[in-house]
Amino acid sequence: MPEYKVIFHIDETNKWELLLGNVRNLLNGMDNEKVIIEVLANSEAVKYYVKNPDSDAIINTMESLNIKGVKFVACNNALMAYKINKDNIIHFVEIVPAGVVELVKKQSIGYVYIKP
Amino acid sequence: MPEYKVIFHIDETNKWELLLGNVRNLLNGMDNEKVIIEVLANSEAVKYYVKNPDSDAIINTMESLNIKGVKFVACNNALMAYKINKDNIIHFVEIVPAGVVELVKKQSIGYVYIKP
Amino acid sequence: MPEYKVIFHIDETNKWELLLGNVRNLLNGMDNEKVIIEVLANSEAVKYYVKNPDSDAIINTMESLNIKGVKFVACNNALMAYKINKDNIIHFVEIVPAGVVELVKKQSIGYVYIKP
Structure with missing residues (x-):
């Protein structure tokens, strides 16, 4: 069985809905093939890792995808730039x-890159 | 002779002109080297695969690039989301x-990814 | 010691600040690991390779990154499209x-692609 590894990159808050739709379609479309999915957020996109009225529906979708194995990752440089306390981030x-180092290292071990 | 494989990703209608210029420059710049080019449209970008006043000039350019071997591909999830009937899509x-599955699988067989 | 090669792609002037922050974070985050970084600008993004009031702070940052080994590259098709005289471009x-040919060829020799 082939195995695919994918890293999605997001750095704009207004791309979250599109990105999560892409992730959902990827999971649904891979049938029996194994796929490892990571979502890497940097710049302002990390703001939606904190619960707030704008991010609420987005976080619910993240949670359901996380249960299916999708990994969500935040850039600490971005958290600091936006003064986001780590304690306020959703737990998963x-x-x-x-x-950016994560994007480089994951691609270097065979992850393919998608930027919705 | 080296062979290159490229997949262009587009998910915003307002990027079509830029993307097609990139494709044209790639074809013109590859000289004798063989290059295989696929354009993968998902999300709202699929709307320009249907003839309408906005997409008219874009489709003419697509057609001339298709004659030179460029493959244009639409995401069916996006067609359904935008309620686009397959019969209305340009024939090629x-x-x-x-x-998104196409983006993963093509990259996994050596296509390089470009997102204009 | 592992070696990483990265090509950053920019085609919008308003992404320069974000991109250069990414490059800075990559350099800072790679510790002793060697990384080769190229920034490839096409379309309107090449306009910030010319000194003007808007690009001034951006060019200062480019210069400091170039001193650390980051390579900045312009697409000649874009320079011609925006009628930019090569003599007016910053020297490095x-x-x-x-x-677009550069993006393909560099990825084909192992550069990973990042589009901020």
Whole structure:
């Protein structure tokens, strides 16, 4: 069985809905093929990892995708830039020191890159 | 002779002109080197696969690039989301069940990804 | 010691600040690991390779990153489209005939692609 690895990159808050639709379609479209999916948010996109009226529906979708195995990751440089306290982030989000380093390293081990 | 494979990703209607210029420049710049080019449209970008006053000039350019071997592909999830009847799509466009799956699978067989 | 190669793609002037922040974070985050970084600008993004009041702060940042080894490249098709005289471009920018060809060829020799 082939195995695919995908890293989705998001750096704009207004792309979350589109991106999560892409992730859902990927999961639904892969049938029996195994796919590993990571969503890497940097810049202003990390703001939707914090519960607020704007991010509410988005976070519900993230949660349902996370249950299906999708990994959500935040760039710590971005968290600091937007003064976001790590304690306020939704619990299943992992934090990496630099999102851009994550994008490079994951691609270097065979992840394909998609930027919705 | 080296062979290159490229998949262009578009998900915004207002990027079509830029993307098609990129494709044209790629064809012109590759000289004798063989290049295989696919344009994958998902989300709202599929709307320009249907003839309408806005898409008219764009479709003419697509057609001239298609004659030179460029493949144009539509995401069926997007066609359904925008209630686009397959019969109304320009004839040379191929349809895949999920654009995002196409992006993953093509990259996994050596296509490089460009998102104008 | 592993070596990473990264090509950043920019085709919108309003993405320069974000892109250069990404480049800075990548350099800072790679520690002892060697990383080769190229920034490829095409379409309207090449306008910020010319000194003007809007690009002034951006060019200062480019210069400091160039001193650290980051390569800045302009698409000649874009320079011609925007009627930019090569003599007016900041001195450390290299020019390639077609930015999109550069994106393909660099990825084909192992560069990973990031589009902020």
